[in-house]
Amino acid sequence: MYVPRLLSQTILNRLDLFPAVAILGARQVGKTTLAKSLRDQFSRETFYLDLELDSDLNKVDHPEFFFEQNREKCIILDEVQRKPELFPILRGMIDKYRVPGRFILLGSAHPHLLKLSSETLAGRISYLELTGLNILEAAPHVDQERLWLSGGFPEPTLSNDAHFQYLWFESFLKAFTERDIPLLGLSLSPQLILRCLRMIAHSTGQVLNRDSFAKSLDLRSSTVARIFDYFTSTYIIRQHEPYFANVKKRLVKSPKLYIRDTGLLHYLLEIKDMNSILGHPILGHSWEAFILEQISSLLKNEFGSYYYRTQDGAECDIVLTKSDVPVVCVEIKFTSAPKNTKSFSTAIQDLHTRNNYIIIPHCTAPYQIDNHVTVCSIHQFIAETQKMQF
Structure with a gap:
């Protein structure tokens, strides 16, 4: 089953403006399916290469010749992190024939992990992140509770088979720990990587203490910081930064840590159904992670997102900013x-x-509990914030 993605029109618009567009996101989040679904709407004929296949990888053994032969086509390069040496060549080919929509790059890591410096394709490429299915995309197919429980990866979320979902996440983590992370340059055992992910799952929604992780994993704090950087840059975890500009108070200045996909979070915690999560200590933090991911997915182009906490107890889960000025405070319950x-x-x-x-799980209609605070559901919150003018 194909679920239309809200990012589709943005991709088409960027292809009319830039020689290259990169669609980045976690593995299996739907990047390939999305790119292929849009091929009929591209202004150019397309040529798709999956760089995980030797047969396709061989086609770019002589990339300059290949790109020149297909200069009038839109070339889709999937799993581009497997061939980072292509980036400087892409720059030269784009500069020789600079027209919009020549390349679409699909990758499972942030540009800095792909060894793609800001100068390599600066001005030639537009970066877009594809997140998991959000509440608006998933609504015709799954309800809010199921999306929260199963997460946003399309394949397990759209399946009604709990055993398949379990096997899917098991396979996902095996590929991530044994292949993806080593390929990107982090030389640690898969067992250690998985152990660290399980620790992060138990710490979801809490302020990061790298020294505590380092002690538990018997690693240096600098190594733990590097691991977290890799997890963040492969879209597996979110380090939600604190807001502290222009506030004259003693503030907490470490990020809060989240497993981004709640389906993956629940797999790591061995939560298999809604009854299990309702009786689990992670309940509140899991709901918080879900809401944060929805807001980040649907409003990331409109607002900056932070949390706020002071040493004397003031706190809110999400602060949305415009031009670094706080405009919305959110508490998640x-x-x-x-x-x-x-x-x-x-x-x-x-x-x-x-x-x-x-923001609470269900609310018939938004209502105020005092002059400054409105209670609502996540759907109502998204609708209200999209109408705001500042």
Whole structure:
């Protein structure tokens, strides 16, 4: 089953402007399916190469000749992280024949892990991130609870077979730990990588303490920082940074740590159904991770996203900013009857935000619990923030 993605029109627009467009995101998030689904809408004939296949990899043994022979086509290079030496050649080929829509690059890692410096294709390429299925994309096929439980990877999420979902995540992690991470240059055993991921799963939603991780893993703190950088750059974890500009208080300045996909989070914690998650200590942090990923997916082009916490107890889960100025505060609660807290009220006072929300699982219609805080669902929150004008 193919699920239309909201990023589709943006990709087509960028292809009309830039010689190259890179679609980046976690492995198996749907990049290949999306690119292939748009081929009929491209202004050029396309040529698809999967660089994980030896037969396709051989075609770029002499890349300059291959690109020159296909200069009038849009060349889709999948799993581009397997051939980073192509990037300087792409620059030369683009400069020789600079027209929009020549290349689409699909990759499972951030550009800096692909050894692609900002200068290599600067001005020639537009980067876009494809996240997992969000609530708007998934709504016709799965409900909110199922999306939260199964995560945003299309294949397991759209399957009704719990055993298949379990096997899918098992295979995903095997490929990630044994092939993807070593390929990108992190030389650690798959067992250690998996152990670190399980520790992160148990720490989801908490402020990062690298020294604690280093002690538990018997590694140097600098090595742990490098591991986290790789996990972040392969779109597996999110390090949600704190907001501390222009606030004259003692603030927490370490990021909060999340497994981005809640399906992967639940697999790592051996949570198999909704009853299991409702009785698990991770419940609140899992719901928080889910809401954060939805907001990041649907509003990332509109707002900056941070959290806020002071040493004296003021806190909010998400601060959305415009031009680095706080404009929205969000508290995330897994409850049907939320109450405003002193810590959230103090955060609102510190940040001077007029738009403040508590997001809960279900809400018939948004309502206020005081003059400054609105209770709503994630669907209602997205709808309201998309209408905001600043």
